[in-house]
Amino acid sequence: MSTTLDDPALAAHQANLDRDGYTIVRDAFDVDTAAALHTDVRRLETLLQIGPGTNGFEGRATHRVYNLLAHGELYQQIPVHPVVLPLMRHLMGDSPLVSSLSSITIGPGETAQPIHADDQVMPLTKPHRALTANSMWAITDFTEANGATRIIPGSHLLDHSPVYGQHYDSICAEMTAGSILVWHGSLWHGGGANVTDQRRMGIAMNYCAGWIRQQENQQLGLPLGLVGTFSPELQELCGFGVYKGLIGHIDRRTPAQALFETEADHRMLWDRT
Ligand SMILES: O=C(O)CCC(=O)C(=O)O
Known part of the structure; x- marks a missing residue:
């Protein structure tokens, strides 16, 4: 394309x-x-x-x-x-x-x-x-x-x-x-x-x-079943990742991991200290 x-x-x-x-x-x-x-x-x-x-x-x-x-x-x-x-x-x-x-x-x-x-x-x-x-x-x-x-x-x-x-x-x-x-x-x-x-x-x-609020609320505007079909890159772009291993986590996991049980490698910023 x-x-x-x-x-x-x-x-x-x-x-x-x-x-x-x-x-x-x-x-x-x-x-x-x-x-x-x-x-x-x-x-x-x-x-x-x-x-x-x-x-x-x-x-x-x-x-x-x-x-x-x-x-x-x-x-x-x-x-x-x-x-x-x-x-x-x-x-x-x-x-x-x-x-x-x-x-x-x-x-x-x-x-x-x-x-x-x-x-x-x-x-x-x-x-x-x-x-x-x-x-x-x-x-x-x-x-x-x-x-x-x-x-x-x-x-x-x-x-x-x-x-x-x-x-x-x-x-x-x-x-x-x-x-x-x-x-x-x-x-x-x-x-x-x-x-x-x-x-x-x-x-x-x-x-x-990556650390400020999106104009259109992607987490509410996109059906989660649909987001589950997105590539990991697109999920992250839509806010289902964690910025710099810190901003946006849920119980130390990314939203994508929490929602879709994906195995993506993710370490919190704190783990690097
Ligand atoms: O349509 C365009 O060319 C620009 C539109 C725009 O800047 C806006 O709606 O914020």
């Missing part, structure tokens, strides 16, 4: 993230995967009777399907993408978590989303290292006209977050289907206006550091 980055390419993307707060990985997944995801998101919109958003942030001509891991095996390849995960580890350190996984389909007539930073609800002095980081999978082409994500390069280094509703000059992250935009959680950005008659479909794969 996807490629991996060689060392020079990885270093270039890491440098982009450090300097600009974002990078675009082009041709990160193939057209068949994009087509399959497109078809399935449409299926879910119908099945779940998803209507357009009803507020200025989620949009009024934008359809979002949340908690995608609960809705089919197809979505399990997204959090573990071999190109994106090293970039997430670069930004947030080892053991990042799935924070949320949702489709964002910006329909014709949608106006620009207010510029925001994904971490602006977190009461911390800025700038700080990434606590959250996001990625946007382009399922259709993203163009300036159809609502490609708008970004303000370098804004992740500022000492404050944007004022909600204020206008800021931004640039447009245009990319073809199969590309992934990755950004630092402090980067100022927002969905663009769609002045075409076509839908712009993206899948937002949002991660957070």
Whole structure:
């Protein structure tokens, strides 16, 4: 499905993230995967009777399907993408978590989303290292006209977050289907206006550091029987592991061990002292 980055390419993307707060990985997944995801998101919109958003942030001509891991095996390849995960580890350190996984389909007539930073609800002095980081999978082409994500390069280094509703000059992250935009959680950005008659479909794969709370509650949102079928890597990404042998344990075991009686090698931090 996807490629991996060689060392020079990885270093270039890491440098982009450090300097600009974002990078675009082009041709990160193939057209068949994009087509399959497109078809399935449409299926879910119908099945779940998803209507357009009803507020200025989620949009009024934008359809979002949340908690995608609960809705089919197809979505399990997204959090573990071999190109994106090293970039997430670069930004947030080892053991990042799935924070949320949702489709964002910006329909014709949608106006620009207010510029925001994904971490602006977190009461911390800025700038700080990434606590959250996001990625946007382009399922259709993203163009300036159809609502490609708008970004303000370098804004992740500022000492404050944007004022909600204020206008800021931004640039447009245009990319073809199969590309992934990755950004630092402090980067100022927002969905663009769609002045075409076509839908712009993206899948937002949002991660957070392994020691903070996930935006979508994966432990309640995913049926445990389903989580039991996930790969150990995906279980850990969803919060069924223990961060650094300490945070999230149950009676000295990982949640996955406690729930599924798995034999995975796990030692508490204390055992290493
Ligand atoms: O749809 C987009 O391009 C960005 C959406 C976004 O930033 C959000 O909903 O938080």
